[in-house]
Amino acid sequence: MAKWNLPGDARLALSIVVNVEEGAEMNITEGDRGPEIVDELGVALHKPVRNYSNESNYLYGLKAGAPRVMKLLDDFGFQATFTAAAQALEKAPDLTKAIVDGGHEVCSHGWRWVHQYYMDEDKERAFIRKAVKSIEASTGSRPTGWLSRYLLTDNTRRLLVEEGFTYHMDDFSGDKPFWDSSHGKPIMILPYAVDSNDMKMWTAPSLTPADWLQYAIDSFDWLYREGADDPQMMSFGLHLRIIGRPGRIGYLEKFFQHVAAKPDVWITTRQQIAENWAGQNPAPQ
Numbered sequence: 478m479a480k481w482n483l484p485g486d487a488r489l490a491l492s493i494v495v496n497v498e499e500g501a502e503m504n505i506t507e508g509d510r511g512p513e514i515v516d517e518l519g520v521a522l523h524k525p526v527r528n529y530s531n532e533s534n535y536l537y538g539l540k541a542g543a544p545r546v547m548k549l550l551d552d553f554g555f556q557a558t559f560t561a562a563a564q565a566l567e568k569a570p571d572l573t574k575a576i577v578d579g580g581h582e583v584c585s586h587g588w589r590w591v592h593q594y595y596m597d598e599d600k601e602r603a604f605i606r607k608a609v610k611s612i613e614a615s616t617g618s619r620p621t622g623w624l625s626r627y628l629l630t631d632n633t634r635r636l637l638v639e640e641g642f643t644y645h646m647d648d649f650s651g652d653k654p655f656w657d658s659s660h661g662k663p664i665m666i667l668p669y670a671v672d673s674n675d676m677k678m679w680t681a682p683s684l685t686p687a688d689w690l691q692y693a694i695d696s697f698d699w700l701y702r703e704g705a706d707d708p709q710m711m712s713f714g715l716h717l718r719i720i721g722r723p724g725r726i727g728y729l730e731k732f733f734q735h736v737a738a739k740p741d742v743w744i745t746t747r748q749q750i751a752e753n754w755a756g757q758n759p760a761p762q
Contacts, residue, residue, distance in 0.1 A: 496560050499717060512527060539717065542716075546720065559582065567611060587608050643664070645664055654667050675715050701739060
């Protein structure tokens, strides 16, 4: 079993992941077959029409949600990884500047927030390269990590290796990094998590913000407990348009307060976690 020591002998590496998808979602104006189907109300229009209501729902994430999330991160001094669709950053230069100025990491969440599973190899390669070029132009730095819109292809990981990515997030198999050499040159896998993700408040409307908070705290506390003997990693996924609502943002603050009250927690970016792991567990040859 690979050994892992965290800076300062911390028990737990907490990775706060803020998804930036707003403005890059499906839209017939971008040539998509239909409008975005992920909606707070679950209204899925399978017709080639614009869903102006849902477009404004996403816009809320940029106009009102982002300032609230950024303020909390700044108030607590927490570093986060922003998994961003490149087009979303292009359309939100003020947010992009705030992310960079705040010392946060930008991880690629694709060129747009669309599925890759239907792409052939050439189309997916172009999609990845376009995302990298755009994010580097927007932030001044090339992204080192990748998160797909949930579904990847048989080619995704190999293409990421070819493009020089350090880590890949499309995995939900554990609470620690590991290496994958199945596509030639090794790439690090930093597992993500959907169970504590705020998206559950959209996909499972019966889950209240209080329920979500308790689940997040329970997840944190259990991993913190295990970390006394064997350091762990917790992925905590957020969305500007979801957690940034006035009835939910206070619950994020409560989670941050709970975390801040615990010693021996390393709150950091996924890039730093990847570097730390690789320094102790080099890639297999």
